[in-house]
Amino acid sequence: MFHLAVTTRPYRAAAKLAKLCAPIAMMLAATASHGQETIKIGGIFALSGPASFLGVPEERGFRMKIDEINKAGGLNGKKIEGIVYDTEGNTTKAAQQFRRLAESDNVVAIIGPSSSGESLTVGPIANELKVVSVTHAGTEKMTVPVTPWVFNTPPTDRVVAAHLLGIFKKRGITKIGLMSAADGFGQSGANVVKELAPQYGVQVSRHEEFNRQDADITAQVLRVKDSDAQAMLVWSAFPAPTIILKNAAAVGFKKPIYNSFAAASKDLIVQGGANAEGTYVSSMRLLAPETLAADDPMRPIVTKIYEDYKARYKEAPATFTAHSYDALLIIEAAAKKISGPITRQSLRDAMETVTVVGGNGIYRLSPKSHGPDPESRSMVLLVVKGGEWKVDE
Amino acid sequence: MSSAIDRRLTLLLLALLPVLAWSTDNNFHKSILVFGVVNAISAVGLCLMLGLAGQISLGQAAFFGIGAYVTGNLVTKLGVEPVLAIVAAALGAMVLGWAISRPLSRLHDHYLAMATLAFGTVMYIGFANARDWTGGLDPGMSVPKFTVFGHDTSSMNALFVVSWIALALAVFVANNIFGHRIGRTLRALKMSSPAAASVGIDVVQAKAFVFAIGALLTGLAGGLYAFVARSFNAGVFGVGYSIELLMMVVIGSLSRVSGAITGAFIITVLPILFDRFEDYRTLVFGVTMVLIMKFMPTGLVDGLFSLGARLLPSGRRE
Numbered sequence: 230m231f232h233l234a235v236t237t238r239p240y241r242a243a244a245k246l247a248k249l250c251a252p253i254a255m256m257l258a259a260t261a262s263h264g265q266e267t268i269k270i271g272g273i274f275a276l277s278g279p280a281s282f283l284g285v286p287e288e289r290g291f292r293m294k295i296d297e298i299n300k301a302g303g304l305n306g307k308k309i310e311g312i313v314y315d316t317e318g319n320t321t322k323a324a325q326q327f328r329r330l331a332e333s334d335n336v337v338a339i340i341g342p343s344s345s346g347e348s349l350t351v352g353p354i355a356n357e358l359k360v361v362s363v364t365h366a367g368t369e370k371m372t373v374p375v376t377p378w379v380f381n382t383p384p385t386d387r388v389v390a391a392h393l394l395g396i397f398k399k400r401g402i403t404k405i406g407l408m409s410a411a412d413g414f415g416q417s418g419a420n421v422v423k424e425l426a427p428q429y430g431v432q433v434s435r436h437e438e439f440n441r442q443d444a445d446i447t448a449q450v451l452r453v454k455d456s457d458a459q460a461m462l463v464w465s466a467f468p469a470p471t472i473i474l475k476n477a478a479a480v481g482f483k484k485p486i487y488n489s490f491a492a493a494s495k496d497l498i499v500q501g502g503a504n505a506e507g508t509y510v511s512s513m514r515l516l517a518p519e520t521l522a523a524d525d526p527m528r529p530i531v532t533k534i535y536e537d538y539k540a541r542y543k544e545a546p547a548t549f550t551a552h553s554y555d556a557l558l559i560i561e562a563a564a565k566k567i568s569g570p571i572t573r574q575s576l577r578d579a580m581e582t583v584t585v586v587g588g589n590g591i592y593r594l595s596p597k598s599h600g601p602d603p604e605s606r607s608m609v610l611l612v613v614k615g616g617e618w619k620v621d622e
Numbered sequence: 623m624s625s626a627i628d629r630r631l632t633l634l635l636l637a638l639l640p641v642l643a644w645s646t647d648n649n650f651h652k653s654i655l656v657f658g659v660v661n662a663i664s665a666v667g668l669c670l671m672l673g674l675a676g677q678i679s680l681g682q683a684a685f686f687g688i689g690a691y692v693t694g695n696l697v698t699k700l701g702v703e704p705v706l707a708i709v710a711a712a713l714g715a716m717v718l719g720w721a722i723s724r725p726l727s728r729l730h731d732h733y734l735a736m737a738t739l740a741f742g743t744v745m746y747i748g749f750a751n752a753r754d755w756t757g758g759l760d761p762g763m764s765v766p767k768f769t770v771f772g773h774d775t776s777s778m779n780a781l782f783v784v785s786w787i788a789l790a791l792a793v794f795v796a797n798n799i800f801g802h803r804i805g806r807t808l809r810a811l812k813m814s815s816p817a818a819a820s821v822g823i824d825v826v827q828a829k830a831f832v833f834a835i836g837a838l839l840t841g842l843a844g845g846l847y848a849f850v851a852r853s854f855n856a857g858v859f860g861v862g863y864s865i866e867l868l869m870m871v872v873i874g875s876l877s878r879v880s881g882a883i884t885g886a887f888i889i890t891v892l893p894i895l896f897d898r899f900e901d902y903r904t905l906v907f908g909v910t911m912v913l914i915m916k917f918m919p920t921g922l923v924d925g926l927f928s929l930g931a932r933l934l935p936s937g938r939r940e
Contacts, residue, residue, distance in 0.1 A: 277904065314897055319862075320762070320854050325657065325894065328650040346855040349761050353853060358649075370761055411751065413759035413855060 267310040268303070268337060268571055270295070270560070271330030272553065273323060273351075275343040280318035282466065283343040283549050287365060288313055290534070290550035291340060293541055294557040304564040304571060316342050323347035324354060331360040337573050340556045341365055343549075346413045352379045361577050363556035365549070367490075368417045372599040378577060381600035382555045384513065384589055384607035386418045387425070389490050392608040393462065393511050394422070394429040396487075396622075402460045406435040406453030408446075408473060410465035415441070418464035418489055434458050441469045447476040454482050466491040467500075474504040485509060490608065493548055498613055505613045509621065512611045513548040515588050517618035520611070526586055527606070530558075534588050551588025558587050559594065625800055631880040631923070632793055636786075643782045652778040654891060656850050659785040660843045662886035665870040666792045667839030669882035670799060672871055675832040676812030678735045680864045681722075681742030685715040685837040687749050687859030689844020691756050694763045697848075704768055708845030715841020716834045723833035727826045730815065742864050749856040762855030765848045776849070785846050789883075792839050796879045799835065808832055840867075873914055875921030884923050 272291045275284035295311045303309060312334050316323040323342045330336045331354075338361035342348055348366035355362035355378045362379050364371050369385035397405065407422055409415035419436065426433055435456040437449035450473060453461050461477070461484060463470050470492040477486060486508050488497070493512030498505050514521055514531045521528045534554055538546035563579035564571055581599075585592045590607035592600070601607050612621040643655050664686060671677045692711035696702040702710070726737050749756050757763040767776035768784070775784065799805050807828050810818040819825045848854070870889045875881020892910065896903045918925025 315903065319857065321657070321851060321858055324851060324853075325650070325653060328653050329894075332648050332650040346759060346762055346857060349764075349855075350851070350853045353764075368761065413762075413857075416753065416758050417761070 266307060268307045269310045269312060269334060270557075271334060271336035271339040272311060272313040273316050273326045273330065273339065273341040273347075274313065274553075275318035275347070276313075276315040278318040280344045280347075282547070283365070284316070284318070284341075286547035286550040287341060287343055287553040289538065289542060290546070290552070290554040291557065293537060293550075294554050297537070298557065298561055304561065305567065307571070312336065316347055318344055318347065320347050320350040324350050327351040327354055327362075328358070331355075331358045337361060337571060337576055338363065338560060340553050344413065345371075345417060348381070352376065355379050360573050361560075361580065363559065365552040365556075367414060369421075375597060375599050379599060380556075380559070380580060380594070382552045382559070382587070382589055382592075383549075384490070384601045384605065386421045386489075388601060388603055388605070388607055389511050390418065390421045390425050391603050392610070393487055393489070394425055394431055396511075396610055397431050397460065398429045403430055404432050404434045404456075404458050406437070406456055406458035406461045407433045408437050408439065408449060408453065408461060408463045408465070410441040410469055411438045412441055412466075414491060415465050422462065422464065439465070439469060441465055441467075443469060443472065445476065446473050447480060450476045450482060451480055454480060458484070460485045460487060462487045462489075463492065464489045467494065467496055470497060471500040471505070474501045474508060478504045487511070490548070493611070495545060498616055498618070501613075506616075508613050510611050511608045512618075513551060513589055513607060514609055515546055515548045515551050517611060517620070520618060520620045521609070522620070527588065527590065530586055531588050548588075555585070555587035555589050555592070559583060559585050559592060627927075628800075628878045628880050629797055631878075632797070632883065635880055635883050636790055636793060639786060639789075640782075643779070643786075649778050652782060653850075654894060656778060656782050656785055658887045658890040659782070659789050660846050660850060661867070661870060661890050662883045663785070663789050663792045663843040663846070664840045664867050665874070665882040665886040666789075666796050666879055667836040667843070668867050668871050669876070669879060670796055670808075670839075671832050671836035672868075673876040673878070673882070674800065674805060674812065675808035675829070676730075677829060677832055677836075678731070678868075679738040679833070679836065680735050680861070680868065681738035681740075681745065682836070682840050682867050683859045683861065683863035684742045684745035685719060685840040686844035686847065686863060687745060687856070688715045688718055689841035689846075690848040690854065690859070691749065691763065691844075692841075693845040693848045694765045695755055697765060698763075703771065704849065705770060708842065708849075711845040712838050712842035715844065716838035719837020719841075720830050720834040723830040724826070726833075727829045739861065739864075742861055746856065746860050749859050756856055759856050762853060763848075764853045765851075767852070768849040781846075781850055785850070788842055788846060792842070793879055793883075795835070795839070800879065804828075804831065869911070873911065873922055875923035877920075878923055881921050881923040885921070888922065 274288045275281050295309045299308045314326040316326055330339050340363045343365050345366040345368040348364035348371055356376050364381045365383050366381055367383055367386050369387045371381040409419035423433055435453050435458055437452055439446045439449050463473055470488055488510040490511050493510045493516050514527050518531045518535045562583040562585050563576055566579045567575050581594055581596050583594055590601050590605035609620055610622050611618045643652055668682055671679050689711045692714045693707045696707035697704055722741055729737050750759050807823050811828050815825050866889055870885035871882050873888055874885025893907055896906050899906045914922055
């Protein structure tokens with residue numbers, strides 16, 4: 230609107246506004262011109278906002294794998310053009326950007342969004358628009374029940390909960406104090422733990438909630454301490470897990486503390502310091518590839534992701550990198566099975582037939598399974614020993 | 623400037639929207655328009671509260687959330703006809719707006735801003751934790767397709783028509799308030815509530831009225847949002863949305879309905895255009911907002927009017 234009014238006379242304000250508009254027009258023109266004979270794959274990640282700790286490593290994994298595929302000649306001889314938009318972790322924005330990729334950019338597949346809430350929003354749209362969608366939700370509701378167009382790469386909270394409860398059973402822990410964040414991740418995780426616990430003979434004798442950003446969680450820690458729980462299970466993203474470690478040390482909580490995969494990051498050691506010593510975490514393998522057993526089937530791919538990432542970004546990857554990396558591994562494997570052109574339909578059909586060993590475990594995809602299952606061996610129990618992660622299974 | 627120009631501009635904007643909607647086959651572009659219309663309805667509500675009556679509210683997201691959740695629950699749990707559910711939700715938001723204006727009626731300016739901010743925050747925490755009713759932050763709430771008496775009207779075109787009609791209604795209500803006795807009462811309230819009281823205006827009642835109308839329109843927008851988004855979590859109804867609404871009203875024009883609509887579309891569309899700047903997106907958006915506020919402090923619509931007046935040689939000033 231302000232173009233018209235502004236360009237006739239050089240008012241200072243007008244000139245500034247006009248300058249501002251020029252790059253927009255250029256950008257729009259630039260993006261419209263390129264892109265023949267490529268396969269377009271879209272990515273929507275929470276690159277800013279509260280979920281950016283997920284979105285940023287996912288976007289890096291996405292770019293890294295696309296460049297690698299293109300260097301090797303592309304998918305069936307065609308280069309991939311990756312298009313990424315930011316969702317800010319907002320469900321409304323995620324839905325908008327998803328439609329944009331599907332209808333304006335005409336991509337064959339969309340990878341992301343980063344959080345469970347956003348993924349649940351885009352799921353129905355994917356099925357409505359018939360576009361391949363590989364979401365990064367931690368909740369099993371994405372793929373249970375299976376819907377035709379939605380796949381999911383992260384191990385779900387059910388997989389992680391089953392892993393941890395299995396360990397409790399093995400170690401004779403029958404009563405736990407559950408500490409969960411009062412957000413989507415914590416609410417979903419707590420529900421699954423409570424639902425599965427009886428099957429493993431574990432009783433949740435105390436359940437406390439807190440806000441992820443709370444500066445002090447002593448009150449909840451004390452209530453778990455006063456209960457008959459034999460261990461504490463923390464289900465929250467940072468920074469709460471490190472705060473809990475600090476508070477627990479301060480009040481003399483001596484029982485073991487187990488963490489969900491959201492705390493599987495070197496931040497737990499860096500921020501927790503001495504308090505982190507002896508803490509357990511159910512983690513994806515990418516956190517500490519060098520500690521994996523030599524015969525671990527995921528070890529080669531996990532080591533490759535870890536080293537490629539480190540070479541490119543000069544830091545160790547967050548485990549979430551594997552979510553988008555695996556999504557592209559699956560697409561790559563599916564493309565090899567397609568003889569004709571790669572379309573949304575042919576890609577979807579081929580994806581249901583592949584078995585892929587990825588950073589998050591083994592995917593055995595079929596019309597009945599669109600993501601990792603409890604037999605995928607996605608998780609590994611790590612413990613902090615001497616300021617380092619060690620496998621403890 | 624006269625309200626007649628504002629009214630003509632508002633009608634022009636209303637007429638322009640269907641033209642835009644039918645000039646594109648792209649459902650993404652249509653969905654942006656629909657979200658713009660929904661936001662515009664909310665913004666018209668806040669425009670009446672803040673622009674006309676000077677009553678700032680940083681808790682509008684709460685009314686938006688009430689609209690969405692009441693609609694969602696009525697449709698999914700009780701099987702109420704969607705249109706009736708939206709109307710009921712808007713009325714529910716109106717009652718809430720009226721009710722909270724009573725304890726807030728002695729507050730003004732910063733204190734009112736703080737109190738409404740607190741109200742919005744409390745309601746957000748409520749939405750996030752009343753999981754039986756809202757689904758909380760995860761998994762959130764899912765709403766079936768929008769139907770009118772059994773006919774499937776969930777396509778983007780149909781949703782556009784429905785939201786457009788709602789916006790036209792909102793504009794009709796707002797224009798009538800602006801132009802009538804109650805509008806003058808509210809304007810007096812904005813200038814000075816003791817002075818308004820001294821000439822026999824029932825200040826408490828006037829404040830309650832404008833809060834109720836603002837909540838009604840924002841609740842109506844929330845009800846429509848439920849069917850446009852189909853699936854949403856409590857995160858949508860945080861303080862962020864209240865601030866976005868405030869930006870829409872301030873950027874467009876505080877004193878005009880057309881400004882609220884313009885602002886709503888700017889705040890809805892601009893961030894999507896700016897995605898092309900990738901890492902610099904937030905910076906560019908922020909700088910744009912600062913520049914508009916710096917050079918057009920009364921809003922874009924007023925700013926363009928005065929710029930136009932300066933550019934026209936004969937000086938046809940309002």
